[in-house]
Amino acid sequence: MSIEEERHRVTKPQIDWNETERRTIVADKTFEENAKAQLAKSKSQIKEIEALAKGKASQAVIDTIASLKNKRQEIEKKVQALKTSADTKVKAEIETDLAKFNDALGQVVTTLKGHATPTQQK
Secondary structure, eight states: HHHHHHHHHHHHHHHHHHHHHHHHHHHHHHHHHHHHHHHHHHHHHHHHHHHHHHTOOOOOOOOOHHHHHHHHHHHHHHEEEEEOOHHHHHHHHHHHHHHHHHHHHHHHHHHHHHHHHHTOOO
């Protein structure tokens, strides 16, 4: 084996590893950006829910809104923790939490809009 062939054989796995690492970093960044975008959207949705509920919501709805706010904060903390760890288990938990959270937000909005008077509906 020539010196050139040996050099190529030794450096080739390193190049592949660097490309894999780069792809992982890009995927992690994309995941984080997507999660942050969903959390930002949910923040505005919670404000909308609070406006719809103001003065006419039952205690159960008010408690649900408070629970949603807390859950959103928990998810934000997980996303922040993900910065220091590329743990795929944490990513899966965040994806599951976001899906459940968004479903719950949608249910509360639907419930509140169903109880709104015609002039209050958008």
